[in-house]
Amino acid sequence: MSTATVAEKVAGARAKLNLRWPHYLLIAGALLVLLSAVRVLDDANDVTSSGTVSASLRLAVPIFLAGLGGLWAERSGVINIGLEGMMILGTWTGAWAGYQWGPWACALAGILGGMLGGLVHAIATITFGVDHIVSGVAINILGLGLTQFLAGLVFNTGHAKALGGGPRQSPPVDAMPTLTVPFLSGGKIGSWHSPDWLGSLEKHHWFLVSDLAGVLRGVTSGMSVLTLIAILLVPATFFVLWRTSFGLRVRSCGEDPYAAESLGVNVYRMKYSAVLISGGCAGLAGAFMVTVSSLYQDGQTGGRGYIGLAAMIFGNWRPVGLASGSLLFGYTDAMNVRGGGDSAHALLLFVAVIFVAVAGWQAVRGSRLRPLVTTDLERRTVRGAYLGSALAIITAAALLVWFALSKTVPGELVSTIPYVTTLLVLALASQRLRMPAADGVIYRRGEAR
Numbered sequence: 001m002s003t004a005t006v007a008e009k010v011a012g013a014r015a016k017l018n019l020r021w022p023h024y025l026l027i028a029g030a031l032l033v034l035l036s037a038v039r040v041l042d043d044a045n046d047v048t049s050s051g052t053v054s055a056s057l058r059l060a061v062p063i064f065l066a067g068l069g070g071l072w073a074e075r076s077g078v079i080n081i082g083l084e085g086m087m088i089l090g091t092w093t094g095a096w097a098g099y100q101w102g103p104w105a106c107a108l109a110g111i112l113g114g115m116l117g118g119l120v121h122a123i124a125t126i127t128f129g130v131d132h133i134v135s136g137v138a139i140n141i142l143g144l145g146l147t148q149f150l151a152g153l154v155f156n157t158g159h160a161k162a163l164g165g166g167p168r169q170s171p172p173v174d175a176m177p178t179l180t181v182p183f184l185s186g187g188k189i190g191s192w193h194s195p196d197w198l199g200s201l202e203k204h205h206w207f208l209v210s211d212l213a214g215v216l217r218g219v220t221s222g223m224s225v226l227t228l229i230a231i232l233l234v235p236a237t238f239f240v241l242w243r244t245s246f247g248l249r250v251r252s253c254g255e256d257p258y259a260a261e262s263l264g265v266n267v268y269r270m271k272y273s274a275v276l277i278s279g280g281c282a283g284l285a286g287a288f289m290v291t292v293s294s295l296y297q298d299g300q301t302g303g304r305g306y307i308g309l310a311a312m313i314f315g316n317w318r319p320v321g322l323a324s325g326s327l328l329f330g331y332t333d334a335m336n337v338r339g340g341g342d343s344a345h346a347l348l349l350f351v352a353v354i355f356v357a358v359a360g361w362q363a364v365r366g367s368r369l370r371p372l373v374t375t376d377l378e379r380r381t382v383r384g385a386y387l388g389s390a391l392a393i394i395t396a397a398a399l400l401v402w403f404a405l406s407k408t409v410p411g412e413l414v415s416t417i418p419y420v421t422t423l424l425v426l427a428l429a430s431q432r433l434r435m436p437a438a439d440g441v442i443y444r445r446g447e448a449r
Contacts, residue, residue: 034353036211044346048211050202052331052338053218058292059337060330061230062087062301065285066308067315067322068233069114069278074317075241076274077254077438078125081136083282084305085143086117090286092147095296096154098173098287099163106173107226107287114283115276117143122275126268129442140305148298155296170296176224185221226288233281237319250274254436257443267443282308307419316433332417341408344417348409352399359392 032048039047046052066083073080093113098106117139124130124138148168155165163171182194198220201213241247249270252260257267282305289304290296307329314328315321335344366385 032211032215033208034350036208038346038350039211040207042342042346042349044343045205046338046343047346047350048214049338050199050214050217050221052334052343053215054222055334055337056327056331057219057223057227058330059333060326061224061227062285062289062304063308063311063329064230064323064326065233065281065288066305067310067312067326068237068308068319069118069281069285070309070312071237071278071315071317071319071322072241072250072274072281073118073121073278074312074436074439075254076250076271077257077436077441077443078122078271078275078278079132079136079440080118080121080275080278081133081306081309082117082121082139082143083136083278083308084301084303085136085140086114086121086279086282087286087289087301087305088140088143088147089113089117090283091290091296091300092150092170092286093283094287094290095170095173096150098290099160099165099171099295103174103176103291106290107176107284110283110287110290111280112283114279114281114286116279117282118276118279121279122272126271126275126443129444131442132440151296151298164295168298170290172294173290173296175294176226176291178222178224179228180222181220185217224288224291226284226291230288234319234323241319251436253443254438257438257441261445268445271443313433313435317435335417336415341410341414344409344414345403345406348399348403352396352403355392355396355399359389359396362386362389362392 035048039045066087069083069086070080090110090113093116094106094110097109120142121135121139124135125132151170152167154160155170156167160171165171184198185196196217198213198217202210202217204210239247241251249260249265250273252263252265253267253270253274257271260270261267285304285308286301289300293300308326311325311329312322314325315323335347362385366382366389369385370382
């Protein structure tokens with residue numbers, strides 16, 4: 001059998017494992033059933049409560065918006081690890097405008113502050129050809145130092161200080177308006193309060209039914225308008241990048257800027273546009289955090305720009321995958337807010353079952369590829385699949401022992417869940433990732449490759 005024929009069969013075997021929308025819906029349903037079973041077994045009602053779902057959304061939005069900024073930049077071929085600094089700029093500019101003119105001014109000023117950081121990054125990397133990583137690190141340092149200086153200069157004097165500002169925080173900022181769906185989550189129509197049907201179902205703690213009610217109530221009750229805007233940005237980003245000529249030009253710059261140039265694309269303009277949009281998304285993430293906490297605080301972002309980058313990589317540089325990764329990180333972060341060690345203890349069993357499923361998937365993948373391989377590279381791929389399956393089984397066994405021998409998870413470990421999840425997800429997703437081909441490449445107009 002020829003090498004080409006073997007390669008085709010290997011590709012065909014891998015294609016059989018590709019997932020489509022019905023598969024994703026089935027997986028989501030199976031995960032909800034598993035969460036419900038874990039909740040009942042460990043009596044951890046906060047695992048799927050509406051409060052946990054609402055907190056997960058609230059914590060996922062800044063991660064998603066930061067990751068969306070990274071997606072726009074890297075789809076144009078510019079690596080942007082300066083998202084953290086742009087978020088920090090968005091928190092300060094948003095708070096400065098927000099305490100004076102309200103939450104919508106906070107959001108707009110946050111976008112402009114983030115775009116300012118994006119402009120600096122674009123000038124450094126696109127115009128002057130500075131290494132993208134070096135420029136991103138510099139913006140993170142600049143954003144932190146500049147906002148600390150400006151907070152002491154502006155918030156610690158005059159009218160701002162009288163309103164409660166200081167060298168490490170701003171005066172209070174009004175919260176964004178919230179949305180509640182009537183007839184489902186107790187919304188209000190005029191002076192009439194509709195019944196909270198989902199809340200009533202949730203309180204019974206029935207298997208699956210109450211869990212589904214808790215999830216739906218979490219996304220239909222008290223949702224910030226900015227959260228709704230962030231949700232709408234998922235289909236909007238997909239449409240712009242994959243269904244418009246502007247998006248095609250941006251993506252072509254990230255795949256092969258010299259080929260795009262030969263077809264008449266103004267590569268510099270596309271890259272500048274994408275990086276400015278990137279900064280605006282990161283700045284909006286910072287402003288969102290200000291509206292949630294009602295003020296700017298030093299160190300407010302807490303590394304969420306970096307977690308947004310991890311969510312973007314987990315999502316394979318696509319908006320839907322990015323949203324899924326952000327929800328995952330937001331949910332694990334919500335464990336610090338809702339339930340703490342008790343909820344995290346229930347998740348030990350949940351994650352153990354997930355690792356068993358991963359082990360089975362890796363074993364099936366290896367068994368399908370094994371009869372078709374001929375080269376050393378393909379053999380190493382099969383061995384890697386079996387090794388991954390074995391490691392997943394060992395991890396699942398360790399988690400089951402931990403679950404059986406304990407009643408709760410120490411608070412110190414609960415606080416590390418989002419970061420451990422980041423490492424695990426990136427490790428498990430590494431085999432299917434494909435970054436833009438020219439991501440990080442220094443481009444010069446008219447030069448040869």
